[in-house]
Amino acid sequence: MTAIQDIPLRGRATPDRPLADLTWLRVGGPADWLIQPADADDLAMFLSALPPDVPVFPMGVGSNLIVRDGGIAGVVIRLGRGFNAISVDGDRVTAGAAALDAHVAIKAAEAGRDLTFLRTIPGSIGGALRMNAGCYGAYVADHFVSARVIHRDGRAETLGQGDIGFAYRQTDLPPDSIVTEVTFRAEAADPDTLAAKMADQIAKRDASQPTKDRSAGSTFRNPVGHSSTGRVDDTHDLKAWKVIDDAGMRGATRGGAQMSMMHSNFLINAGGATADDLESLGEEVRKRVFETQGIALEWEIMRVGRNRRD
Structure with a gap:
């Protein structure tokens, strides 16, 4: 059997x-192997040669992720400079999976x-596709044209709208398939108007979020109705921060972790958190919300890895 090295x-x-320094929360143990391929061909070759039981x-830029303290078994793939190009051709905007959402919007x-909905979404395009990221009433699904992915066996494929399975804050992409490039359809608009719109979005975000x-951004999904395309039903006004407040968990702490006093749906590393x-604090919040209101909050942050090093 081929050894990884x-x-x-x-x-x-x-x-x-x-991996702690690669995540926004700055926590987590090591990967058995961190692989940073040079380009898509390099990635495909590596996956095709990797033993199938590994x-x-x-992993993107770690913006929506808790890596547990025991680290991650097997191989972590992190895309870099060979996957961050952005190009515009008519109404099509194509971005490498490692391109930051904000950079694509700009x-x-x-x-x-107009892809301004991406401006305040933390993370990179690969993760935005996988999570059907959205903001201000627009979602990746609304603009998606196609994506290039490389599957676990090294096989490359182009996927269209009907191949993804978009839903609210998720898709049915296989968890070990790797997005390398995404193409969006974007409407024409005046550049100065778009710049002003994004500046207003940033100001509003900074005034309301820590x-x-x-x-790692929003901790839990809003417990609202949504359609099969992933669009939130705006007739529902139940928000995660409100049910957390009603459970008395704004500002709650555990070790170095805290539910933000500024926005109670933000779980923060206040200093020295594991x-x-x-x-555990997130699970305590979920428990209290369920006990007090009968609502089962769903994590938006991904949690991966081992609880401790074996």
Whole structure:
């Protein structure tokens, strides 16, 4: 059986690589292997040569992620410079999976194309597709044209709208398939108008969310109605922060973890938190909300890995 270190990767393969510095919450243990392929061909070659029993976890910029304190078994794939190009051709905007959502919104706006809903979404395009990310009433599903993915066996495929299975804050993409590129359809608009719109979005976000703290964005999904395309039913006004407040959990702490006083649906590392502190506090919030209101909050933050190093 081929050993990971013997696969002729043109990129970088690092054993026992700590992951805490690669996540926005700054917690978590090491990956058995961190793989940073040079380009899509390098990634496909690596996956095709990787023994099939080795688990694979695609990791973006760690913006919506808790890596548990025991780290991640198998291989973590993290895409870099070979996957961050952004291009605009008519109403089509194509972005590499490693391109930041905010950068895609800005680049599109400069070309007179409206993807402004991406401007305040933390993370990169690969994760935005996988989670059907949305903001201000628009979702990835609304603009999606196609995506290039590489499956666990190294096979590359182009997926269209009917292949993804969009739902509210999720898709049915296989968890070990890796998105390498996404193409969006974007309406024409005046660049200055789009720039002003994004500046207003940033101002509103900074006024209402703890953007200067270590967080992973919204912790729980809003418990609202939604359609099969992922669009939230705006006739429902139940929000996660409100049910957390009603459960008395705004500002709640556990170790170095805290539910933000500024926005109670933001779980923050207030200093020295472990992954266990953060996840346990989140579970305590879910328990209290269910006990007091009968509502089962669903995590929006992904939690992965082992609870402790075996």
